[in-house]
């Protein structure tokens with residue numbers, strides 16, 4: 001039945017009423033003429049020529065497409081033109097039905113053919129082939145009800161994929177503190193109910209070595225543990241994604257690439273800031289994102305900065321990153337650092353004196369990775385030199401170089417301290433609400449240096465200055481920049497403090 005003879009289909013009712021005997025093939029032929037005149041020739045050849053008309057039933061023309069992806073693409077990009085074309089030929093209320101006959105590569109069952117109706121309502125916008133419509137978008141006015149899960153085809157078995165997860169990254173190993181409480185709770189909620197929660201997409205950002213990868217992989221591992229193969233999970237770095245995409249294009253496999261990603265239930269992409277300036281990759285990811293999100297699949301991303309601070313990323317992607325929950329990880333406070341150290345050394349079967357943990361927690365303040373590095377260095381030295389009991393003096397000696405190195409990452413806390421030292425005020429004051437002139441000045445300079453000398457986002461800076469919001473930080477930065485232009489004395493003050501900070505991290 002699927003091998004249609006263009007000349008011998010059913011006749012349409014409308015055609016009969018007009019004394020015209022049209023077959024499915026003839027109706028499709030007329031559709032093609034109209035479509036060909038209205039879209040780019042290459043796209044016409046790629047997407048419409050391979051379609052086969054299958055049957056005509058009243059005002060419904062069934063057409064055969066080679067894959068789920070094909071069906072999805074037509075509905076996403078050519079809905080309007082197809083709908084209006086068939087109506088022109090068969091009259092008001094005419095529509096297409098799709099018969100999806102899978103190509104060999106994705107076929108699980110030799111005779112598998114799936115029928116999908118054309119949507120009853122158009123997407124909010126369409127991207128190609130029509131009168132200059134912008135890209136397909138999902139704004140809040142767009143009713144998803146009518147098209148809920150339109151691409152889920154029962155009976156198609158999911159391909160098993162390697163989730164690419166590090167099994168050590170689990171929630172039980174991720175120490176909770178104020179610095180990560182919100183992100184951690186959201187991550188657990190996502191793992192319990194992937195895709196069906198209000199944190200989709202989930203966007204985690206923060207500086208180097210603060211646990212972003214650990215946290216997002218914990219989601220993947222928990223889903224695998226609790227749901228087994230029910231959800232396909234994939235963790236990938238944005239660099240890997242780009243490389244695969246480039247490779248796929250080079251080998252004419254871009255369509256397979258896209259299909260592969262659209263079939264994933266939980267897509268975890270690390271370090272999305274590396275999409276910056278990669279326009280084609282961004283475009284591909286945009287379409288994958290839309291398809292997954294529309295289909296209720298979970299999307300999880302990380303970046304070293306907040307979405308709006310990522311350079312050279314299309315606005316439409318940035319706005320999507322904020323659809324669900326976007327939250328940051330901050331450097332753990334002293335107590336959390338101490339707890340992490342205890343846990344890491346316990347895991348390695350060695351106990352240290354409390355004063356060693358205190359020493360490390362005080363000296364490694366910018367990254368959990370550095371904290372871990374310190375413990376590992378102590379362990380390695382103890383085992384190499386066959387030392388049973390490392391005391392504080394020994395620990396200080398062993399870690400001396402490492403401390404110098406890690407000091408290169410200046411923290412907001414350090415900047416606050418140095419600015420306050422310079423003005424001779426208590427560092428706590430810049431975190432308080434006081435509006436005394438001298439404190440305001442110190443606070444603004446400290447905020448300005450935090451922005452220019454660390455990788456922290458405006459939100460993180462605001463939080464570390466007594467929970468102020470990002471607009472206060474922007475105001476402070478602008479004020480310091482403006483004043484430096486008009487007052488050489490003030491410019492010199494900022495320069496002096498900056499030099500002190502730089503010296504401290506050398």
Ligand SMILES: Nc1ncnc2c1ncn2[C@@H]1O[C@H](COP(=O)(O)OP(=O)(O)OP(=O)(O)O)[C@@H](O)[C@H]1O
Pocket residue numbers: 173174175176180206207208209210211212213214215304340368369372
């Ligand atoms: N809260 C935490 N509890 C326990 N371990 C942690 C915590 N945060 C981070 N770590 C550990 O610190 C190390 C660095 O974390 P991770 O690689 O996840 O950081 P990241 O933010 O992804 O860094 P990068 O930006 O460099 O990719 C990992 O070994 C991780 O297990």
